[in-house]
Amino acid sequence: MTNSTTTRQAIIPPGTQPFYDAFHFAPATRVGDTIWVSGQVGLDAQMKPGEGMEAQARLAFEALKGILAAAGASLADIVELNTFHTALRRDLEAFTKVKDEYIPSRYPSWTAVGVSELALPELCIEIRAVAVAGCGVA
Template sequence: MLFSSGPVVPAGMDHVYRHWHIAPAVKVGDFLICSGVLGQHPDGTIPEDPATQFTLAFENLERVLAATGAVLAHVVDLITFHTDLQGDLDAFTTVKDQFIREPYPAWTAVGVAQLGGGSAVMPRVEMKATAYLVDAR
């Protein structure tokens, strides 16, 4: 059953499930609750350029959504965590507007001291999303 409850582990993200014991997303009824995604390449490296990180974060979120047939238009709630909220907000919003179209989801942006990732380059953003899957069928 395509939209039954349980973990969602897109191809290439099984290491997250096995190593970190985190599902990239979990289906619960008609909703997909996504874990935080970083702006990293598939090999886990994080680019230094903030705009590239932001673009990769949205592309990685798209990969998680696609595993259930969903797209960014199905996102109803977006929470973003920023290590330099004031400094990066304009650049992040510019990238976000390339990916997120009307009707816009609820969005909360939070400034934080540090994000995970284990990379030599500090992640500047982590995004967590909830998507409504009924329209994805």
């Protein structure tokens, strides 16, 4: 038996269908109020990486914000954040500054992982998240 609390919904915001079709993954999946967001990277609308970690982090957070909005949630609803860094020690302080611009309070659980590479050689950050719609309201 399925109902609205157990139905699995792929979240595919406008403009992301080609990725869903080509790479066979949903930008996010929602079951009940819980939303799992696939890793977001620092690419602009022309699929060009941002210049440096801070620019890429902002682009990735903007993408995350848009996907959450399409799923009926916001950045304030994030309960878990996982970030993947190609230069973790060098970039962590600058990344944290950008993260705190987008998530200024009620910080989620966060795991930062250093990796040797991401999907494109120019990428330096990838962000994935779990959110619970409506929980960010104080």
